[in-house]
Amino acid sequence: MSGEKVDLSRLWIEILADIAKNIGSGCCQSWFEKALPLRLEDGVFVLQTNQRLVRDRLLTQYHQILLETCQKYIPEVLAIEVLFDTSNPQAQDEGPEEQNSELVPENTGNREKEFLPSKKNDLDPRFTFENFIVGKPNEFAHAAALRVAESQETQFNPLFLYGGVGLGKTHLMHAIAWKIRENYPKRTVIYLSAEKFMYQFIRALRFHNNMAFKDQFRSVDVLMIDDFQFIGGKETTQEEFFHTFNDLVDKKRQVILSADKSPSDLENIGERLKSRLGWGLVADIHPTTYELRLGILQAKAETLKLGIPNEVLEFLSAKITSNVRELEGALNRIMAHASLVGRPITLESTQEVLRDLLRSNEHYLAIEDIQKRTSEFFGIKIADLLSSRRLQTITRPRQVAMYLCKELTTKSLPDIGRKFGGRDHTTVIHAVKKVQELCAKNAEFAHDIETLKLSLIL
Ligand code: ADP
Ligand code: MG
Numbered sequence: 456m457s458g459e460k461v462d463l464s465r466l467w468i469e470i471l472a473d474i475a476k477n478i479g480s481g482c483c484q485s486w487f488e489k490a491l492p493l494r495l496e497d498g499v500f501v502l503q504t505n506q507r508l509v510r511d512r513l514l515t516q517y518h519q520i521l522l523e524t525c526q527k528y529i530p531e532v533l534a535i536e537v538l539f540d541t542s543n544p545q546a547q548d549e550g551p552e553e554q555n556s557e558l559v560p561e562n563t564g565n566r567e568k569e570f571l572p573s574k575k576n577d578l579d580p581r582f583t584f585e586n587f588i589v590g591k592p593n594e595f596a597h598a599a600a601l602r603v604a605e606s607q608e609t610q611f612n613p614l615f616l617y618g619g620v621g622l623g624k625t626h627l628m629h630a631i632a633w634k635i636r637e638n639y640p641k642r643t644v645i646y647l648s649a650e651k652f653m654y655q656f657i658r659a660l661r662f663h664n665n666m667a668f669k670d671q672f673r674s675v676d677v678l679m680i681d682d683f684q685f686i687g688g689k690e691t692t693q694e695e696f697f698h699t700f701n702d703l704v705d706k707k708r709q710v711i712l713s714a715d716k717s718p719s720d721l722e723n724i725g726e727r728l729k730s731r732l733g734w735g736l737v738a739d740i741h742p743t744t745y746e747l748r749l750g751i752l753q754a755k756a757e758t759l760k761l762g763i764p765n766e767v768l769e770f771l772s773a774k775i776t777s778n779v780r781e782l783e784g785a786l787n788r789i790m791a792h793a794s795l796v797g798r799p800i801t802l803e804s805t806q807e808v809l810r811d812l813l814r815s816n817e818h819y820l821a822i823e824d825i826q827k828r829t830s831e832f833f834g835i836k837i838a839d840l841l842s843s844r845r846l847q848t849i850t851r852p853r854q855v856a857m858y859l860c861k862e863l864t865t866k867s868l869p870d871i872g873r874k875f876g877g878r879d880h881t882t883v884i885h886a887v888k889k890v891q892e893l894c895a896k897n898a899e900f901a902h903d904i905e906t907l908k909l910s911l912i913l
Contacts, residue, residue, distance in 0.1 A: 463492040466528050473524050478517075486512050487521070490537060497784035498533030498791075500525050503540055510537040522791065533784075534791035540580060578646065582629035588754050590747030593623060596738040600627045603709065603736075604634035611736035613700070613710035617717050618740030621778030624713040627740075628681050631711060635677055642676040649685035653692040672699045676708050683714040688723035697728050710735075748772035748782055755786060763789075767805050774813050774865060785809055806865065813865045820863050820911060822874045829856040832907050841876040854886035855904060861887050863911060 475483035489509045490502040504510050513521055514537055525532045584604075589597045596616050603614045616624050632646045647655075659668035672678060678699070686693050703710050714721060717739065718732035743751075749772040756763045767789070775782045792808045793800045806813065830837045833852035840853050853875065860871045861883065868880035875883075894901035 463495060463529075467492040470524050470528050473527070474520060477520060477524075486517060493538065495529065495532065497780060497787070498531055499536050499784065499787050500529065500532045500534070501536045501538060503538045505540055507539050510539040513537045518794065522795070534787035536787075538580060578629045578632055579626075582626040583633050584630045586754070586758075587623065587626055587630055588747065588750045590744060590750060592741035592743055592747055593618075593627075596623075596627060596740045599736050599738040600631050601634075603711065604631040605638060609707045609709050612704050612707075613712050613732060613735040615718055615732055615735060615737045616711070616713040616740065617715060617737070619715060619742060619778065621780030622740045622743065623779060624740060625681055628679055628711065628713055632677075632679060639676075643674070644677040644679065645672065645675045646679040646681070648681045649683045652680055652696065653686065653689055656692050656695050669695075669699070673702045675703070677711065678703055678708070679711040681713050683712045684716060684721055686724065687721055690725075693725060693728060697725070697731075700728075700731070743776070743779060743782075745772050748775070748779070751779060752782065752786060755783065759790075761790060761800075763800050764802070766802055767800055770802055770805060771809075773862075775809075781812070785812055788812075822860050822864060822866060822871065825859045825863065825911060826856050826874075828911055829859065829907065832903075832910075843876065854889050855907070857883050857886035858890035858904075859908060859911065863908070 471483060471487055474487050486509055489506055490504040490513060493501040493503045495501070502513070504513070514535070518535065522532070522535050525535060584597075584601060587593075587597060596618070599611070599614060600616065603611060616627055618624055628646060632644050635642055635644055656665075656668060659665045680696075686696060700710055712732065716722075717737060718724075718729050721729060721732075749768060752768040752771060753765075756768060763786075771782060771785055775785050789800050789805050789808050792804065798804065826837055826840055829852055830840045833848075833855075835849055835852055839849045840856060842849070844850075857871055857875060860866060860874075861868070864871075866874075868883045872878040872880045872883045890904065894904055
């Protein structure tokens, strides 16, 4: 959204002026003015610079003043990120509005400049295969992406990656682009969002330059379009894309698309195009599992060299189940908090800082909801669930309810115990263990628990 970017650059100017007042304009010029605002996402204010030293200084010596000043002008800022990007030598001289999500390597020649996607590249330097953690939910998409990025010939055309928001589609797309550039520097890669594709197409029509537009897209070796679902309902753009697509495929050039749905589920996309999109390789990214979330957090904490206790990472992986973006946002927030208050990160501080986020991932479940649903499920009375009766037909549902409270809410073990007729937290621990054991041993029981759980969270 360019409106937001314009705003950010205006705010950045105010921030710079404020910092200059504090530390002197010479110092401000040497460091802060060498960075540009890129975006504000999940509370993380992302800046970009083409000087490694600038990035390092902004994240160490000047981190505090930078963060505090940014927060003064943009209250939603929780953390600062500074990207280092050598491929963008003009970063200091050009407006941030120009920082769009496109890439054309240097060898595209001098075709109609106006209609070329910007040569500047904002492929995120962090979005590489090396930084992509592979787990069950994404192993197929990852393997497909890697294969397409590495192979000399076009085996699968198109490669169609799809999955829910924040699960790593853009990360994989950028990783492919980086890898192709590294392995085949002569190949021309265009990476852009579907929105940008449409925007350029409309501009070409308006300026009667569609020949240049067509040439540009039809001469690439690899065309990558992110968030393809955007093209739904935009019929003229779809038509143009379809021609481009056929032309590229005929020439055995690689087309790579990502979307939030599978080709057949895309809305307002012509049947012809839909079916054609499914001819290549369609790979989906599934929602994350606990193991994958933990793996991602551990890798991130390690590269950032943060001393975050593992129990905090485990806690986050268990509680923030929505998507990876939110998980990373949570990590950034607790880091920002720790650096602001100058205290190490603990489980308690994490719970405190993330209270709102945890609540939204909690599906607003109260212990009482879980008790009610569980007793209905097992056909017993709530009063029995809370009583001290020790019949197995009652103790088992009670254990299940305790287990679900532990899994689905952020309540502490003592809190849970109290709500079950004033039981001790060790009883809750015992219940959780028991249910886990039973699930491991008895598939039918595990299935029941899963059904009950889904009925609570959906
Ligand atoms: P999408 O495009 O599917 O909405 P993104 O690719 O933007 O999602 O991913 C959101 C964030 O999560 C990014 O910062 C990305 O690096 C991170 N991420 C997602 N999946 C992984 C993964 N498997 N390993 C490491 N980081 C990941
Ligand atoms: Mg994306």
